[in-house]
């Protein structure tokens with residue numbers, strides 16, 4: 001029986017798009033996701049009300065498209081915009097053109113180590129992740145297989161989700177297993193801010209009842225003392241399930257101490273702004289957290305997430321990816337140490353369940369009653385198509 005040789009990659013294209021989608025912080029006015037959310041910039045009053053005021057949405061979306069010799073295309077979206085498009089077209093494309101998408105390990109190795117002198121984390125690894133996700137999408141479309149089949153198949157019949165957004169009370173009615181609130185006040189707003197953080201959580205606990213998970217997402221905004229005090233008050237007064245990304249991603253020592261300081265039973269989580277197997281090994285070897293939360297569009301893509309997830313599994317650490325739509329769903333459904341997933345509520349309220357990367361992905365599945373069945377992922381690649389009616393801009397070429 002002849003060995004299947006897949007067509008080689010002929011074209012590499014990088015586009016940018018504005019307005020929601022993979023750069024999901026790039027929303028219009030009045031959206032919950034930009035309403036006085038605590039960040040490291042909250043120490044400056046002029047940057048406290050809106051994260052867009054300091055540039056959280058400055059990059060926009062990166063779309064990577066790979067076209068094979070037979071015309072088949074694979075694509076993916078992530079955060080990165082024009083600078084990431086430059087890296088894809090002017091640097092990474094040389095490791096893709098003329099190559100088979102089956103060589104994703106070697107291609108990843110060449111993309112990472114050729115950019116290590118200026119990359120390793122952040123924007124460069126976002127660009128590498130976007131290429132890697134497009135490679136897996138192309139591989140699935142050429143083989144006629146969903147990505148989750150190529151990752152070993154489903155270990156459960158359905159995905160269950162917690163919802164991130166300003167209305168956990170509505171998320172409970174919609175069938176989600178928990179609600180993660182954004183933290184609104186950081187250390188610069190003192191005890192009054194802390195009291196308001198607790199009052200909001202207490203209100204949601206009263207509305208949601210005792211058996212619904214409630215979490216706080218602190219988006220890197222706190223110091224160790226404030227995080228410790230918040231953890232104890234939120235646990236004892238409101239039954240918080242986990243405190244997420246309380247400190248700077250570089251403060252491994254602070255996370256290790258926070259985990260020691262936190263009340264027994266409260267989970268410490270982080271990782272969405274961490275990258276590669278080496279970054280996540282640091283988090284786990286220094287015992288910084290109970291759950292790692294890599295974003296597959298930012299940590300290195302599927303090829304790297306396999307390594308991260310397997311190391312977590314060997315250490316008994318849960319791996320719950322940061323919300324990244326179909327790119328995490330196809331991974332989570334195949335992993336025992338990923339028993340649930342995040343769904344980011346991108347409706348402005350949020351009062352409705354809408355596709356997370358809208359309007360960029362056609363056919364993007366959304367949870368119904370807080371769940372997505374594995375069978376809903378049964379389409380080639382990541383099972384979505386690029387919406388070509390949106391304003392795709394190609395700033396560079398290779």
Ligand SMILES: C[C@H](O)[C@H](O)[C@@H](O)[C@@H](O)C(=O)O
Nearest residue numbers: 037164182217219322323344
């Ligand atoms: C809600 C948080 O502030 C972020 O906007 C969110 O994207 C991220 O931290 C998350 O965990 O979903």
Ligand SMILES: [Mg+2]
Nearest residue numbers: 217244245272
């Ligand atoms: Mg988070």
